[in-house]
Amino acid sequence: MSFKRHWLALLLSLLGFSVQAESVKEGQLAPALNLPLLGAQADESMSLEALRGKVVYLDFWASWCGPCRLSFPQLEGLRQELGPRGFEVLAVNVDEFEDDALAFLDAVPVTYPVVRDADADSPARYGILGMPTGFLLDREGVVKRVHQGYRRSDGEKLRKEIVQLLESTE
Template identity: 50%
Template sequence: DFWASWCGPCRKSLPFIEGVRADLKDQGFEVLAVNLDEETAPAYDFLQQHPLSFPILHDPSGDTPDSFGLRGMPTSYLIDRDGNIHSVHEGFRTADAEKIRAEITALVSKK
């Protein structure tokens, strides 16, 4: 998941992703988040208000999102157990949350 502290939809998507991870981590679902703030302080402030249990990486240079062809934030890449990108979710709307959760649950269920 690519995010930034100034991204309004990210402030909704990250707590959602945290909840999905909490529910599915025992089934092998893991999250890596890449913060794209140029300075780390705003990201740390956000994480103080919204603690997350998954790893947060920091890429102020933007090299990682460039390699993924990122067009906006938040953007989440759902990657299967074999390392293949299964789907890409650009932006976040609360109305899509259950559909995204169902997609992740179905993918995690595949062994």
């Protein structure tokens, strides 16, 4: 899906129109991802491949996303608790301006890796239609759950799914 078509689909979905998008589905291998770390030097990046062997929550977010203010602290807590067992969060920021993302992280700090995709290539490849959208990946990089939006009550449900994946491969 082209960049313009992706953002048109996002706008239409926000306005309540039903939009069919090519999206990554449960059971598929997550598309490759290699992006610069937010606020880092030009040569510092993070790839999804580097996290192979861990259960990963791949979180697409933006500074203007209200539910992201709920999800970030909960994802941080899950990473602190379950990281030693092989869980990682990789957050993909899609803000046009890096300063917006950095200001968000000043207000809602996290210790997990945050990468930046200002061109929105990866959200288009994943078929993202709203923020936040998360993909829970098993240790082989297969999508086990797609999670759109975020509510306070989602944290415990997500924790159970992560623990189940961790236990099935320990």
